[in-house]
Amino acid sequence: MEQNKELSARESLALINETLNNSRQEITRRSGKYLLLWGILLTVFSLLVFVLWKATGKPYWNFLWFVMPVIGFIAAAFLNKKETVEMPDNAVSRILAGIWRTFGVFAVSVALFTIIYSRANVNPLGTVASVVNLTPMILLLFGMAETVSGVAVRNRAITVAGFLTGVGGLIVCYLLGSMGEADGMLLFTFAGVILAATGLIVKRK
Amino acid sequence: MFPKLDPLLHSELRLAVMSILAGVESADFTYLKKQTGATSGNLSVQLDKLSSAGYITVVKGFKGKMPCTTCAVTPAGLDAFGQYVTALQEYLTAGK
Numbered sequence: 001m002e003q004n005k006e007l008s009a010r011e012s013l014a015l016i017n018e019t020l021n022n023s024r025q026e027i028t029r030r031s032g033k034y035l036l037l038w039g040i041l042l043t044v045f046s047l048l049v050f051v052l053w054k055a056t057g058k059p060y061w062n063f064l065w066f067v068m069p070v071i072g073f074i075a076a077a078f079l080n081k082k083e084t085v086e087m088p089d090n091a092v093s094r095i096l097a098g099i100w101r102t103f104g105v106f107a108v109s110v111a112l113f114t115i116i117y118s119r120a121n122v123n124p125l126g127t128v129a130s131v132v133n134l135t136p137m138i139l140l141l142f143g144m145a146e147t148v149s150g151v152a153v154r155n156r157a158i159t160v161a162g163f164l165t166g167v168g169g170l171i172v173c174y175l176l177g178s179m180g181e182a183d184g185m186l187l188f189t190f191a192g193v194i195l196a197a198t199g200l201i202v203k204r205k
Numbered sequence: 206m207f208p209k210l211d212p213l214l215h216s217e218l219r220l221a222v223m224s225i226l227a228g229v230e231s232a233d234f235t236y237l238k239k240q241t242g243a244t245s246g247n248l249s250v251q252l253d254k255l256s257s258a259g260y261i262t263v264v265k266g267f268k269g270k271m272p273c274t275t276c277a278v279t280p281a282g283l284d285a286f287g288q289y290v291t292a293l294q295e296y297l298t299a300g301k
Contacts, residue, residue: 007217009210009296015217016290019224023240027229085239086268088229
């Protein structure tokens, strides 16, 4: 695009369309890379916790979950540094980042709450705290985040996958009664695969 | 009577720059260069013209030790861009 040539009306509109679309697609593709990263991490960590929990019978391996965001943020920073050209934000990338950051904050907050009050066994009002099951709550939050992501990138497969993970995961939890058990981790493996698939779909869009 | 097309936008490179900036919060020089395929010199000249017209803001700064030029479209630029697109559509509709 070296020539500053004058364009016909049709050429101008075609140029606007092409430029806008190329830019939008490239930025959205970059968001897909990070979804893929978190999907792979979620799959690996859920399998790791499942195997260790199952082998030892001790639920303390769940503390490994707190290592995942640390590795994730370091890996994301590394991927970002590898970019030769800094990508700007558009509406879709901002919405996706907002959705998953919100999910992260909610998930970590709920996890911390559960750990603190499950150990204390009484809440600040002095009544006995009932056991809080983390797995269905996180799955529901995850499913909502995934569904809204699907709506944002206008992809029906992602939207349906989010619904299946959230609502389907919740139903499976109650039907199998495996909440809080090692087997429940496999639902997170499913969620991780769905998230990684979302990243791939967004990347190839 | 057709509306007059904004001569500042009716140029391939400036129009491409405005189209990119209309869809993002801001973009740095290297991104614009990559997306348009323009040379640094030509792109700088066209960015200056758009900036002088008040269509974009150009902020020169540093990212670490590297110089970084960030461009963003202004409300006046978005307005001009919108009017330009409307005018183009009128031209095409009348031509049918």
